[in-house]
Amino acid sequence: MKNLFFSTLLTLAIVPVFGQSNRVIRVEDSATHEPVIGATIRTPSAIKPVVGAVTDTKGIATMPTLPANVTTLTVSAVGYETESFPLTIGSDTLVFQLHSQDQSLDEVTVTSTRTNSRIEDLPIKVEVLGQEDMNEESAVVPGNVSSILGDISIIHVQRTSAVNGNQAIRMQGLDPKYTQILRDGLPLYEGFSGNLGVLQIPPLDLKQIEVVKGSVSTLYGGGAIGGMINIVSKSPTSETPEFTALLNHSNLKETNLNAYYSQRYGKIGLTLFSGYTYQKAVDVTGDGFTDSPGIKQFNFHPRFFWNPTDHTKLDIGYAFTSENREGGYLPALEGTTPTAYKNITDLQRHTVDFNASHNTSETNAVTFKGAFSTFHRQNTDYQKLSDGRQSSVYLEANDLVHFGKQQLIVGANLTVEAFRKNPDSTRLVDYTYNTIGTFVQDDWQVGGKVAVQAGLRFDHHNTFGNFLLPRLSVKIKPSDPWTVRLSVGTGYKTPNLFVNQTPGALNVSLIFPRLLPIDVATVKAERSVGTNIDVAYSKTFASGFSVQVDQAFYYTRVNSPVVSAFASLSSNLGAYTQLINAPYNLFSLGTDTYVRLEYKAYELYFGYNHTLARRDGPSSPDPSDNTYLPLAPQDKFSTTLAWENEHFRFGIESSYVGTQYLYNNQKVANYWFFAGAAEYHYNDHWRLVLNGENIFNIKQANYETVVTGSISQPSFRPIWAPLEGRIVNVALKYTL
Missing domain, CATH: 2.60.40.1120 (Carboxypeptidase-like, regulatory domain)
Incomplete structure (x- = not known):
């Protein structure tokens, strides 16, 4: 009253x-x-x-x-x-x-669509792993974000090397190069700097991870054909200091020490993350080769925030990563057999990013953001050295206008990727790619039940030409618990030597000493079109029981994909590898089912993804060609059950990977993957976590020999299952 x-x-x-x-x-x-x-x-x-x-x-x-x-x-x-x-x-x-x-x-705001809208208001489908998920993952698997991404049924984390632990992400059954990855809305993980370090980002200083499914190349340019993942950092929220420290150790001889600090001081704020990972090389299967590599990694990530007025915001960040990664024949790494096979990588990444925004009125906001990054990597593989540097630049200016029921954003961006080769044993050549893009996007709330998002992008690439990318998304809300989203969009992918993590054919090698430069006169960019339909039901009942059901359907077609193939030239390592436009098209067709149930202290999640990804026979020389895309499981099932009270949290997870093919439609075994975690927390300050991954010790070595040949010139089978077997870790986390 x-x-x-x-x-x-x-x-x-x-x-x-x-x-x-x-x-x-x-x-x-x-x-x-x-x-x-x-x-x-x-x-x-x-x-x-x-x-x-x-x-x-x-x-x-x-x-x-x-x-x-x-x-x-x-x-x-x-x-x-x-x-x-x-x-x-x-x-x-x-x-x-x-x-x-x-x-x-608990309200989730999505940043990757540039309008900073609530997730339920977006016409485009976005799945968000929020702050609670990041808090849990920072103690369960503190070294990287690959584990939590792999829990999503539509995402398949593919290991791309038998000995050094590198991983890549598949979405909707397509090769990893069709998934675009951003950090705080900045697409920098591309080209020479893209294969390493992305999934190794620790989750402790992350606010959320946004997963946009399907073709969204209109947003940030070519590459987001299968989907886009935006990794969002935390920002300071209180003048009370926040400090978190974490110590973790696993049976694979991995130790993580991470720390995070955050605080606001009136109009300014600061976040600071620092982390160190030390892992000894381990041969799990006893064949002499490392299934888990040796790693020494250091991360340092401070960010400074300044709000001089209620209408103006500025944040500036710096990220540094240094990593040494060693794999190969374990006695060679230990120095007892120096001539045997080794794969050793040393890398350093420096990134400076900024984001400045100013509200000129209650209905208009201007944003200018960008990043500058340098990346240096030295890799020794089969006694051959590759050594190169990449400088990357991303700059963007946009203007967001609200009028009536519409949000209109217009903008332009510049992307620069410059590779310079240091003296080494490869045939790689220097290149500089520049892309200038302009875009417009209109979000229109047509009525209480219909919303439309229309986008158009035009990109000019200095080497591969011009690209016009339209996209249309519609959200229909027939009644309160139901939401239907439909989206269709186009995309493109420019040829790049360093993004084809999956070989185009069996025995084709992607190691740097075997790569030939791209013949830009004959190799053309890939173009795509994709559509997504999503039907969602979400309701919370008076008893506190909540249910969320999401059923998606998708189709993507890629014309003349760029693949790796044997070249006529050869070296002492075998035939060289060249990139060509394949004489066929690709398509991916599938469904994705998501169910989440919550009642009091219980939470239950089911996810099932079925994807058919293969060549499009009528466009190839052989009309009967129905070759499946290799290493793309057609069936993936995931489930999680969790219970929590004042001091304890228990969770079990399982996933099923089935109907997976290698090259030439060679089918491999199906397998289950189980994990479990137990957590004790005291006074909101201390958390002790016991976590087990791959509890039943599933390994590819259980089904076939992974490494063949001599210890100095080994050959490796394609990786389609876990290599390192069971992983058990204990973590202690303290929060002030």
């Missing part, structure tokens, strides 16, 4: 003016749809004089006559988030739904 009294006094002080006719407005709780009593409804403060009203016991208010230039109304109430709503022209009765402050703690 006291809040209602003060709200009424505020409304009496607001001056009415003449313009639009009176409006009847109902304000209700977004979850319960109960009326919100004493909510203040007013015009934006930038429009003078301010006009407003207060809701009665039925949540209804009658607005006085409004100025003609008013397009939005601001609604506030005690216990709810203050929000702005579009003012529908010609409608006399409006319903505004407020989100409670408790709900806002």
Whole structure:
């Protein structure tokens, strides 16, 4: 009653003016749809004089006559988030739904679509692994994010090397090169710098991971044909300091020591992450070769935030990664057999990034962001040295305008990728790729049940030409628990020697000493078209039980894919590898099912993905060609069951990988993967975690010999199952 009294006094002080006719407005709780009593409804403060009203016991208010230039109304109430709503022209009765402050703690804002919209408002389908997931993963698997990404059924984490542990991501059954990866909305992990270090990012200083499924190349340029993953860093949220330290050790002789600090100081803020990983090389199968590599890795990531006014924000970050990774014949790494096979990599990555935004008004925001990165890698493989550096630049300027029920964003970006070879034993050559792009995207809330997002991008690549990329997404909400999303988009992928992690044919080698430079006169960029349909049901019942069901269907077609093939030239390592446009097309067709149930302390998740990815026979010389894409499982099932109380949390996970083929339609065995974790937490400060991955010790060596040949010139089978077997780790985490 006291809040209602003060709200009424505020409304009496607001001056009415003449313009639009009176409006009847109902304000209700977004979850319960109960009326919100004493909510203040007013015009934006930038429009003078301010006009407003207060809701009665039925949540209804009658607005006085409004100025003609008013397009939005601001609604506030005690216990709810203050929000702005579009003012529908010609409608006399409006319903505004407020989100409670408790709900806002769990509300997810997606940054990769550039409009910073709530996930439920987006016409495009996005799956978000949020802060709670990152907090759990930082103690369960603290060294990298590959484990938590692999829990999503539509994502398959593929190991690309038998001895050095490198991994890549497949989405929708397509090769890893068709998945675009961003860090804080900046696409820098491409080319020579893209194969290493992405999945090795520790989760301790991450806020969330955004997974956009399907073709979204319109957003950030070529590459996002199968999907896009945006890794989002934390930002300071409180003037109370936050400090977290973590110590972890596993049976594979891996030790992680990570620390994170965050604090706001009035208008400025700081986050700081530092982490060190030390892992000894381990031969699990006893064949003499490392199944788990030796790793020495150091990460340092400070970010500085400054908000000089309520309308201006600036953050600047620096990221440094140094890593030494050793694999191969274990006695050679230990120095007892120096002439045997070794694969040794030393790399350093420096990145400076910034993001500056200014709200010129309540309906307009200008953003300028970018990053500068240098990457140096030396690799010794089969006694051959490859040594190169890559400099990368990404700059973007955009303007986001709100008018009525629409959000329009227009912008331009520049991407530079410059590779320079140091003296080594490869035939690689220097190159510089520049891409200038312009884009426009319109998000339109057509009505209460329909939203449309239309995008158009034009890119000019200095070597491979011009690309026009349209995209259209539609969200339909036929009733409150149901949401239907439809999306169709185009994409492209420029040829690049360093992104084809999967060989195009059996025995074709992708090691740097065997790569030939790209013949830009004959090799053309790949082009694609893809469509996604997603039907979702989400409801929370009065008992506290909640259910979320999501059923997706997708289709992607890639024309004239760039693949690796044997060249006519040869060296003492065998035939060289060249990139060519394949005489066939590719397509990926599949379904993805997601079910999450929550009740009190219990949480249950099911995910099933079925994908058919193969060559398109009628476009190849052999019309009967139906070769499946290698190393792309057609069936993947994942499930998680978790229980938590005041001091304990227990969880078990299982996944099934089935109907997987190698080259020439050679089918391999199906397998199950089980994991379990137990956690004890005390006073919100201490967490002790015992985690087991691959509990039943599934290994590819159980089915076939992975390494053949001599210890100095070994050959490796394609990797389609785990190599390192069972992993058990214990982690201690302290949070201040």
